[in-house]
Amino acid sequence: MATVKDWTAHVIKQAEIDKYLVDGKDFIDEEKIFEEIEKGKKPDKQRVRDILQKSLEIKILTPDETATLLNVEDPELFHEMQEAALEVKKRVYDNRIVFFAPLYLSNLCVNSCKYCGFRAENKEEIRHVLSMDEVREETAAVIDEGHKRMIAVYGEHPMNGADYIAESISTIYSVKRETPTGNGFNNIRRVNVNAAPMEIADLKKLWRAGIGTFQVFQETYHRERYAELHPANTVKGNYRWRLYAMHRAMEAGIDDVAIGALFGLYDWKFEVMGLLHHALDLERQFGIGPHTVSFPRMQPAPGSFLSENSPYLVSNDAMRRVVAVLRLAIPYSGLIVTAREEPNLKRDLLTHFGCTQTDASSKLGIGAYAKKLKQEENIEKVQFMLGDQRSLDEVIRELANDGMITSFCTAGYRCGRTGDKIMTLLEKGVEGKFCKLNAVLTFREYLNDYASPATREIGEKLIEQELREIEATPFFSKNKLLPTFRSYYDRIARGERDLYM
Structure with missing residues (x-):
């Protein structure tokens, strides 16, 4: 069996990067992005309102238009942006909030990200990969909360590569539980995956296993900062291998992909622009933008000094701006706010700024659902600390009281309303x-x-x-x-x- 070092040396396929480049360049032009942000300063009110009208027509914004919105400082004008963002959300997604549960299957990782509790050098982390029996136990515990959608999360390591991921997807789908009232059975109807970038051949294995949305976060789109945080001798140290993960997924047949950045690693305005350019390049090359966009904010991670001391930590007010601008800039995409955030901010982003998806009753420890472990009881096995540990029932009740209906719907995927089909339907409000x-x-x-x-x-x-x-x-x-x-x-x-x- 190949060593971890040997496996790591053969993960990246340069040809599966080069094929997407244009004249040897990728789609993140940092100099141009900084120029766009600078040009957008002190925006004219009428121009801002014209941009808002374009968003209300469910049309993706240009980089210049997005940079203009990022630079809005006037409170009255920002209030108009917030109202427009919420109206866009209502036109595309109505008053629905989609719920899911994260399931961490492994904390083995070959990478050395300075902000992550799973990084290889963290000796405080107790490592474990769930067996298929443990996957069944964890899935059963998640189902018993009432969940029907799951995102399975994996570190980058040969023990949790594509074959393990494909097997665990099938295992999750196989679990059925009698409901507490005895009204038939409940099960996970949609398994999305957050995993490391892969080659096209491995991504096809996940597609055949019935993967839902494939999610990879770029972490930061800024090259120099990316290099500081991800050592060059690791797989993740290759910026472009990660940057084109979604392109390879699309080519492999996975037509629902999700992008994101970890806010707090670099300047938040730059990261919003990076996400937009990512969406635009997917549209250019495949005709389909991202199904969802995520903007997790860096939270304290066991054994990571940087996670609490980054010079780029994002304030609550800045997070509200991030969500408002993303909702307006990429109006057809779902926006995910997670249990990383404290309950009050999370509620605000869901009810007033246009987020469409969230998690609840989440446990990040490996094996924590079945054992019903609280975060503080399992701190040595978590990637970062959660801000909202409320149950699914509590969060559903709060949102219902706000007039937001919880959805566990997975019908679109099973009826074939995915990829370019769902994008057209979303843009038309159907x-x-x-x-x-x-x-x-x-x-x-x-x-x-x-x-x-x-x-x-x-x-x-x-x-x-x-x-x-x-x-x-x-x-x-x-x-x-x-x-x-x-x-x-x-x-x-x-x-x-x-x-x-």
């Missing part, structure tokens, strides 16, 4: 209509099977409001969707599960 119906159906399941009495009381009021709105919306009657929807809703209320439009 996918959001189907998602509204499916959100109500999956929320009905949750209220019946898992909700606490307090959550059920609030949820019943919200779902009645949603039903009245659906009945009054011409789109549903015009397209003859109401009879099927009513039938599915009644059947779910009587105990059937997993019916979708």
Whole structure:
């Protein structure tokens, strides 16, 4: 068997970088990005309002337009940006918030990222890779919370390479649990993956295993800062291998990809511009932008001085600006805010700034779900510290009280509304209509099977409001969707599960 050193030496395939370059250059032109940010300073109010109108037409912004929004300082004008961002979210995604749970399957890693608790040199970390039996146990515990969507997270190491990931995806899908009320079974219906960049041949293995969205974060788009944080003798030290991870995934047949940056490693305005340029290059080369965009903020990590002392740590106000600008700049993409954030900020970003997805009842320790370990009981096995450790039920109740409906919908993926198909539907506001119906159906399941009495009381009021709105919306009657929807809703209320439009 090859050593870890030998494996590491053969991971990167230079030809699978070069094929996407243009005249030997990648799509991150740092000098140009700084010029765009500088040019956007002291923006004219009317120009800002014209840009907001373009976003409301669900059109991706240009770099110059995005830089203009990044430089808005006037409180009144920023309030207009916030309102426009929320309106864009409503037009594309309605009032839905999609929930998922992260499952960490391994903390083995060959890399040496200075901000991460999993880095190879961290002697405080107790290493473990979940066996398939342990994957089943962890999945069962996640399902028993009421979850139906999962993101499986893996470090970069030969013991958790493509074959292990593919096997664990299949294992997660295989787990079925009887609901607490005895109304049939619940299971994970969508497995997304956050893993290291791979070659096209390995990515095809994940596609055949039924992967949902493939997620790789660039961490920082700034080359010099990237090199400081990721030693050159590691796999992750190759900036371009990571930069084109999503391009290779698209070529491998995975048509739902997700991009992100770790905010706090470098200047937040530069990172927003990097994310936009990434989305634009995916559109240019494949005709499809990212399905979701993430902007996790660096949090304290065991054994990492940098995680708490970076000169680029991002304030709460800056995070609000990050979300508002991303919602306006890439209007069709889902925006993910995670349990890294404290509850109040997370709620604000979901209800007032246009985020569309979040996690809850999250545990980052390897094997922590089945053992029901709290973060402080498993600190030596976590990648970073969470800001929100509330249960799924608590977060659902809070959002329902704010008029936001929880969705566990995975129908679009199983009906083939992915890739370029879903992008067109999102831009036209059609996918959001189907998602509204499916959100109500999956929320009905949750209220019946898992909700606490307090959550059920609030949820019943919200779902009645949603039903009245659906009945009054011409789109549903015009397209003859109401009879099927009513039938599915009644059947779910009587105990059937997993019916979708």
